[in-house]
Amino acid sequence: MWPGAPVSAGVVITTGFRRAALAATLPVLALAGALAPLPPLAVEQWFSTAAYPALQHVITPLSNSLPIAIFDILCVAATMVVVVVLVRGVRRARRDRSVRPIARALGVLLIGVAGAYIWFLLFWGLNYRRVPMTERLRMDGAGPAPAAVLQLGRDAAGQLNALHDEAHAIGWHEQPIDDGMLRRGFEEIQRALSDAPPAVPGRLKPTILGPYFRWTSVDGMVNPFGLEVLANPDLLPFERPFVAAHEWAHLAGYADESEASFVGFLSCLRGGPAARYSAWLLMYWQVMAELTQEERATVAATLAPGPRADLEAIVARLRRGEWPLLRNAGWQVYDQYLKANRVEEGVRSYGLVVTLLLRARFDPRWMPVRRDP
Numbered sequence: 001m002w003p004g005a006p007v008s009a010g011v012v013i014t015t016g017f018r019r020a021a022l023a024a025t026l027p028v029l030a031l032a033g034a035l036a037p038l039p040p041l042a043v044e045q046w047f048s049t050a051a052y053p054a055l056q057h058v059i060t061p062l063s064n065s066l067p068i069a070i071f072d073i074l075c076v077a078a079t080m081v082v083v084v085v086l087v088r089g090v091r092r093a094r095r096d097r098s099v100r101p102i103a104r105a106l107g108v109l110l111i112g113v114a115g116a117y118i119w120f121l122l123f124w125g126l127n128y129r130r131v132p133m134t135e136r137l138r139m140d141g142a143g144p145a146p147a148a149v150l151q152l153g154r155d156a157a158g159q160l161n162a163l164h165d166e167a168h169a170i171g172w173h174e175q176p177i178d179d180g181m182l183r184r185g186f187e188e189i190q191r192a193l194s195d196a197p198p199a200v201p202g203r204l205k206p207t208i209l210g211p212y213f214r215w216t217s218v219d220g221m222v223n224p225f226g227l228e229v230l231a232n233p234d235l236l237p238f239e240r241p242f243v244a245a246h247e248w249a250h251l252a253g254y255a256d257e258s259e260a261s262f263v264g265f266l267s268c269l270r271g272g273p274a275a276r277y278s279a280w281l282l283m284y285w286q287v288m289a290e291l292t293q294e295e296r297a298t299v300a301a302t303l304a305p306g307p308r309a310d311l312e313a314i315v316a317r318l319r320r321g322e323w324p325l326l327r328n329a330g331w332q333v334y335d336q337y338l339k340a341n342r343v344e345e346g347v348r349s350y351g352l353v354v355t356l357l358l359r360a361r362f363d364p365r366w367m368p369v370r371r372d373p
C-alpha cells in the first residue's frame with residue numbers, strides 16, 4: 001500500500017502553499033495600500049474625521065502618561081528583532097551550507113516592513129490622502145500677490161517688536177501642553193476646521209533620536225506609530241509653543257506640513273503673548289524665505305534688537321548642532337518620504353503656509369471659513 005506517500009505529499013504541498021499565501025498577505029496588502037487610489041472624500045469622512053480621532057484619543061493620552069517615548073521602545077524592539085532574525089539566518093546558512101536560510105530571514109524582514117507600513121497607514125499615514133485644506137476652506141485667488149507677502153513680513157516684524165518685552169516678562173512653559181490658553185486656542189481652531197472631535201495635545205517628549213534632530217536641524221516630529229510628539233532637546237523656550245502647536249496639528253490629522261503650520265500658527269495666535277510671539281517668529285522666518293534679497297533687507301531693518309537677538313539665538317542653536325552633510329541627507333530623505341506620501345512639493349510644502357494664510361478667508365474673529373459642503 002502506498003496511501004501514505006501521496007496523502008502526505010498532498011498535505012505538504014497544501015501546507016507549503018498556505019504558508020506562502022499567508023507570508024505574501026502582508027506585502028500584498030502593503031502594496032495595495034501604497035498604490036490603491038483612495039478617494040480623498042472617503043478618507044476624510046471615514047478615517048481623518050472618524051476612525052483616526054477615536055484612535056488618537058486613546059493612544060496620545062497613553063503616550064502622555066509614559067515617561068519615555070513609545071517610539072524609543074519600538075526602535076529598540078525593532079532593532080533587536082532585525083539582529084536576531086539576521087544572526088539566526090546566517091548561523092543556519094553556515095550550518096546547512098545553503099543560502100536559503102538567509103533568503104528566508106530576508107523574507108521575514110520584508111513581511112515585517114510590510115506590516116510596519118500597514119501600521120503606519122492605519123495609525124496616521126492615511127491622513128496624507130485626505131481632502132486638502134485648500135479644498136475644504138474658502139480661498140481667494142490662485143496665489144498671493146508679492147505685495148501681500150511683503151506686507152505679511154512687515155506685520156511679522158511689527159508683531160515681534162510689539163510682543164517681545166511682554167512675552168519675555170511672562171516666559172514660556174517648559175511643556176506647552178501646560179499652557180491652558182494655547183490648548184484652548186488649538187481646540188477652537190480645530191472646531192472651526194472640521195466637525196471631528198478635537199485632538200488631544202501631546203507632551204514634548206525626549207527621544208533617542210535627539211542627537212539626530214540636533215545634527216539635521218529637525219525641531220520635532222510626530223511618531224506615526226505611537227501618536228506622540230518627539231522634540232529636539234535644544235529648542236529654545238520661545239520656540240516651544242509653535243513647535244508644539246505644529247506637531248499637535250499633525251496629531252489632529254493634518255499631515256501636510258503647510259497645513260500643520262497653518263493650524264499651529266492660528267492656534268498660537270489665540271494663545272497669550274508668549275505663544276503669539278513664538279508663532280510670529282516662525283512666520284517671520286517663513287515669509288523671509290519667500291522674499292527677494294532687497295525685500296528681506298527692508299523687513300529686517302524694521303526689526304527691534306530684542307527679536308533680532310532671539311532670531312540670532314535660533315540660528316546659533318542650529319549652527320552649533322548641525323552636521324551639514326547629514327542634515328542635507330536627512331532632509332533629502334524626508335523630501336522623498338513626503339513625495340512617496342503624495343505631497344508633490346516635498347519639503348517645499350513648508351513654505352506653502354504663507355500662501356495658505358494669505359489665500360484663506362477669515363471671519364472677523366480670525367477663524368478660517370469652511371466651504372459649503
Ligand SMILES: [Zn+2]
Nearest residue numbers: 246250257260
Ligand atoms: Zn511637521
